[in-house]
Amino acid sequence: MSGNSSVGQSGVYEAGDQRNYKDSELKAAQEPYKEGKENSHKNLDSKDERSIANKLAAEERNKGPSDDPETAASKKDPTLPATLHGNEPSKGAKLDAELQAEDEQRLREKQGK
Structure with missing residues (x-):
């Protein structure tokens, strides 16, 4: 009964819900913080959806000899x-x-x- 939908053909609903991913794809998906452009996040942006751990990691990386x-x-x-x-x-x-x-x-x- 795949033809009962008035939204589209049955191909729209197939092979999209459950997939078996390779281990390499899973490892790449576990590090989403490294994706994106450099300096695309402001560290103190309240609307930024990064986790606290990622914010702390970014702050550690940005630490350096900042004493003027x-x-x-x-x-x-x-x-x-x-x-x-x-x-x-x-x-x-x-x-x-x-x-x-x-x-x-x-x-x-x-x-x-």
Whole structure:
């Protein structure tokens, strides 16, 4: 009774529902993230349907030496970026510098014992 449909011929409904795939086709289907164009996804796009694992994997791949000279300078001295720009360092930066100096002093004292 394949001719009872008013949508089309019987060929439309055959051989489409169940197929036996080769192992190579299954392995290729298990890695859909690698398909597509480079930079076609924005990592923080809320409408992107990538899984959290894929987002984390992309973030790991994009990690690298991203410290610009100003960030590296702020790690050494928290007040340095503001003074380089000709501004007075903020209260938080001054406090961070004091805490960092105290920590370094404690480390020197512990190494001396």
